[in-house]
Amino acid sequence: MSKDIPEDICDENVFERIYDSLGQDLHNFLYYKFGSQVNVDDKAQEAFIKLWDNCKTVSISKAKSFLFTIANNLVLNELKHQKVVLKHQQESPKNYTYETPEFILEKEQFAERYQKVLESLTEEQRAAFLMSKVEGKTHKEIAQMLNVTQKVVEYRIYSAFNVLKEKLEAFRKK
């Protein structure tokens, strides 16, 4: 029923729903892609401001790709090829405690190396890999956000994983 009635995103209640459902994903996408070199929260909000300003011309079905495209451009405008900096969480993430396996010899060095490799990935590889493996997004969801095909997303994740594995191989106890 409600599918037939085009929802007006200028309406504050509708807009708030979009903000709550897409905001965090947009924010995370920007963070994984560009790291902490930009104020990710700020850029995500700016993209939402642009969306609301254009709420008369953007339909609700187009809102998602509009937001991700705008936010991506906003950041690219600001960045002049700065190096990506990701923040490493020193303690083990919540709800995910595990022992350091035997094959990892130097825990601290591994952490440092992991971060370096992550930062050296292309923005596309890193964003797809982290959204899938950290946020648990399906490939389909990621493909929608980035406005690319699912195959592209799969390829990015696979190549990201291969780079990580190859560069971290040295930490494996033979």
Place this chain on the structure above:
Amino acid sequence: MKKDELIEKWLKNELSEAENKAFQQLEDADFNTYIVDYAKHFKASDHSKLSDFNSFKERYNKQKTPVRKIDWFNPFIKVASVIIVTLGLYFTFFFNQETRIETLANENRTVTLPDNSIVKVNELSQLVFSEQNWDNNRTLDLDGEAFFDVEKGNRFDVNTANGKVSVLGTEFNVVSRDSVFKVSCYEGLVQVTYNNNDVKLPAGTEFSLKSGQGSKTTIAIVEPYWLKNMSVFENATLTDVVKELEKHFDINVQYPTDLTTNFTGAFEHGNLQNALKSITKPLDLTYTIKNSKVVIARHE
């Protein structure tokens, strides 16, 4: 199934039960899992979170305000813009800052105009000109006496109550006091306009206007005597000479008014005794000075 294919499928979370077992059998299965799981150390929400909708709305409304367009139909803005435009026009076209130079008795002043032309202003004279746009409009107003050394350039006009003097670059002297109007040209060419008449004065000539009648005479001197602190007369009545004397020394002079002979000569400004001698000797008169009052009389 090949190892690469297995890992690819594993990354897609599409392993079947059997495939999962095969994956676990891989010698680097633990390492693969560890690499993927380790990514959770970089979870975005540990470092940065999106602001909630309310703070977003606050920011949205704040950002809206300064973008508001100026309402040109607001009566206040209408009035203000009219005032600003009017003031702008006034200052551009009508507000000319004047330079006014006035000399007192016994005071000479030398003025350098914006184009480096030099004006020497004699005592008790007034010179007014506008420095704005001087190069295109070299016009000044004179009441009294002044000597001009004009740089070459556009037309140079001296307006007086008795007539207009125009030049293109020359040296000349202008006297315009009460009904006396005299222009002396020392260099170049001067044009004098009076009562709709034009007179051209080449170097070394002098024009004087007496009771509406203009006349041209030659002058031999290279610059006016007052520049050298002298007053010069040619065929002048004693009344004219005494007036000039009284003005220079700020004194009162009694003299015989019925004298018919005219005076041709000069007196210097610095010394009263010498000046009186210069005037009385040629006219065969005597003088006495009593308490700053001078009496000129015929020889007894």
